[in-house]
Structure formats: C-alpha cells, structure tokens
Amino acid sequence: MGSNQGIPGSVRTGEIALERTEAGLPVLAIKGEHDLSTAPVLRQQLHSLIAEGVPIVVDLSSATFVDSSILGVILDARRRAEAEGRGFAVSHANGADPVGRVLDITGLRSELPVHAARELAETAAVGNPSGKSPA
Amino acid sequence: MSSPDFHLLLPAKAENVLVVRQAVAGLGEAIGLPEQRIDDLKTVVTEACNNVVLHAYDQRPGPLAVTAEAGEDEVAVVVADRGRGFEPRPSGAGEASLGLGLPLIAALSDSFEISGGAGEGTRTSIRFGYAPPVGRDNGTPGIERIEETLSMQLAPGAAVRPVLARVLGAMASRADLPVDRLADSVLLGDAVSSHAPADFAEGQVAVSIKDGDRALDVRVGPLIEGGGERILAQMEIPGGGSLRKLARSMEVTKGVASDGSSAEFLVFEIAT
Numbered sequence: 001m002g003s004n005q006g007i008p009g010s011v012r013t014g015e016i017a018l019e020r021t022e023a024g025l026p027v028l029a030i031k032g033e034h035d036l037s038t039a040p041v042l043r044q045q046l047h048s049l050i051a052e053g054v055p056i057v058v059d060l061s062s063a064t065f066v067d068s069s070i071l072g073v074i075l076d077a078r079r080r081a082e083a084e085g086r087g088f089a090v091s092h093a094n095g096a097d098p099v100g101r102v103l104d105i106t107g108l109r110s111e112l113p114v115h116a117a118r119e120l121a122e123t124a125a126v127g128n129p130s131g132k133s134p135a
Numbered sequence: 136m137s138s139p140d141f142h143l144l145l146p147a148k149a150e151n152v153l154v155v156r157q158a159v160a161g162l163g164e165a166i167g168l169p170e171q172r173i174d175d176l177k178t179v180v181t182e183a184c185n186n187v188v189l190h191a192y193d194q195r196p197g198p199l200a201v202t203a204e205a206g207e208d209e210v211a212v213v214v215a216d217r218g219r220g221f222e223p224r225p226s227g228a229g230e231a232s233l234g235l236g237l238p239l240i241a242a243l244s245d246s247f248e249i250s251g252g253a254g255e256g257t258r259t260s261i262r263f264g265y266a267p268p269v270g271r272d273n274g275t276p277g278i279e280r281i282e283e284t285l286s287m288q289l290a291p292g293a294a295v296r297p298v299l300a301r302v303l304g305a306m307a308s309r310a311d312l313p314v315d316r317l318a319d320s321v322l323l324g325d326a327v328s329s330h331a332p333a334d335f336a337e338g339q340v341a342v343s344i345k346d347g348d349r350a351l352d353v354r355v356g357p358l359i360e361g362g363g364e365r366i367l368a369q370m371e372i373p374g375g376g377s378l379r380k381l382a383r384s385m386e387v388t389k390g391v392a393s394d395g396s397s398a399e400f401l402v403f404e405i406a407t
Contacts, residue, residue: 013153033153065177
C-alpha cells in the first residue's frame, strides 16, 4: 500500500506486517501512514502477541507517519508486556524522518527506548522484560 | 478579512483525518514550505482533528471543519466542531491521544489556542510563523450542516490545484479505486482547478465529494450561468477527445447555492 507513485494525495493508511526473526521472535513492522483509523488494529495485534507470551519487537523503520494515538497504543502495549514480564522493544532506523521527529519531540526515543536497529531491539526484547537498556 | 485558502467540512470520523492531512500537505506544497515543516503541519493538524474525532461527539456523528490560510509568514489553521466541548472525564485505557496530542501541537506550532465551552463546540486555532496575530471573527462557514459528504471551498490562488488534487487523490485511494482511476480523478481535478475561479458563483472554488465503494461522486459549484458548459469545453482535447470521458458520467445540473439562489453545478462520477 502506501503511496501510488506520482499521484498526489493517494496515500492510504499503511499496513502492519507480522514478521519473524530467524529465532522466531515476532516483529510487528509498521509500514506507511498510521493514525486513529489504524490504531485499533495495531492494539489488537499487540495484545494478541502479548498473550502469546513471547518477546515482541515493534519496528517503526518503514512507517512514514504516526500520530499520538499510535504512540499511545505502543506505550500501552509496553506497559502490558512489562506487567506480564514479557520482553518488549521498539526500533526505528531512520533518525530524523517524520516519525523520528515525533519520537524526539515526545521524548519517546529515550522513554521507550527506541533502538536504532531492529537487531538491537531484538536483543533488548530477549534480554530484559521491559526492553529498557540495562542500567 | 481575507478568506481562507481552504475550508473543509467533513464527517468527524477517524478515516477522514488522512484526507485533512493531505489537504494541508497540498497547501504546504503550494506555498513552498520545507518538507519538514509540511510534516509538522500534518502532525499538528492530525492531532487537532483527533481531538474532534475522539472527544467532540461521544461516538455520535458530527461535522469536522478545517480552515487553513497561508499568509506571508505563517499558516493559520482552525479546526472546529459543534460538539460538547471539553469535559473533565477519565481517559480510557490505552487512550493516550489527548496526553501526547496537545504537547505535539504546542511543540510544532508557533502558537495555538483552544476556545469554546460546554455546548458551544471547540475551536483549535493554530499558527505557524511569527507574523502578528490575525483576528478570528470570521466564524466557521457551513459548520451547521451535517452531511455525509466532504465539502470544500478554496480561495483563488496557487493552493487550489495541489489541495484539490491531493484531496481527490486521498478520497479516490480510500474508495479503493484502481491506480488509473486515481490518475483520472487527479486529471479531472486539475481541469476544474485550471478554470478556477472565474465561473464559480461565490468567487471560491467549491467542490463536494462523496465517496462510496469504488466510486466518487464529485459536485463542482455553485457555478454562474454557463459555467458548467465552459468547464466542459475546457476539457475538450484537440482531435475530438475529451477529459470528460475519464468520468463514468458527467453532466451540468441546476441546483441551489448556499444563499438560496439557483445555480449550476457540474456533477461527475469516477468509478471502476
């Protein structure tokens, strides 16, 4: 989905792909534009994964737009995962793109924290339940 | 008081926020805002619209009105509703939007203010840039109407083409029209834009769009007498073709303008 090249405005809300690492760790890859209209789907998918009882990585690297409702869903999922002792980590590899800018302004890059590569997030999710860097 | 570059009126639904986002992106593009500032504008307007969708009508239908006006040094945006106003209440589980939304608006805009009260609806007025404040006494035209269509009025100028093209593109995309129909809808939008605003009865380019399953119904007008035929004539392509063939149907009809007078409209359907 995403944008039909060259046609202005033809941006659709994006997709959420459930991918797996070689070790079988679920990675929820958020792609394209996401907002209030896709937040319920993301929330549902995250809740299902938390119920599976495995560490989870949310990868924002292919997202082109996220709003506060998406960030709220991610924060809520982290709280739930933490409460149940599941690993949870977020990655975003693109620095200062529109999504990175929102992560910086809201302080979520350090609060979540957001890892600069999917592999780092995987390590964090497996290594400790909250996904936070070890003290 | 100059008129806004665009006024959008549409149902306050989550899926419509993307359409508003595209409209302001089109305006940002038209006035040459840097890419990052366009992204900021999209975020700010999205968050203001989210507040309307989430909090104004308590799950009931209601209108979302967005006006945007680009001045020399700033873009002024007003997002308004006719809802119940801000009320103290606990936020639902996982509903972090209001928590992060307002700080995002505050951080990315030069100033913003929220006005209104219980039963009055709420207006979020946002400004980018450092020009002196402009008055906000122009009301929000047309907000009393609640319709299942999107309606917009665009002031003459460079923003007409990109805003109309992006809104049509977003609506066509959402209606699941295939890529060639998407391109057609943008071409037809351009044909309307290129004619603007000489034949529009109220001096502004006025377009209503209703989206269905794999179809868009577009109503252009109110137009002055003969305006519909002149737009159709402009769609003729040398050699006998016409852009009107891109639409499944297209005709000039008589209707009623907002002031009650009779006017012409050009209506067309884009469908698979």
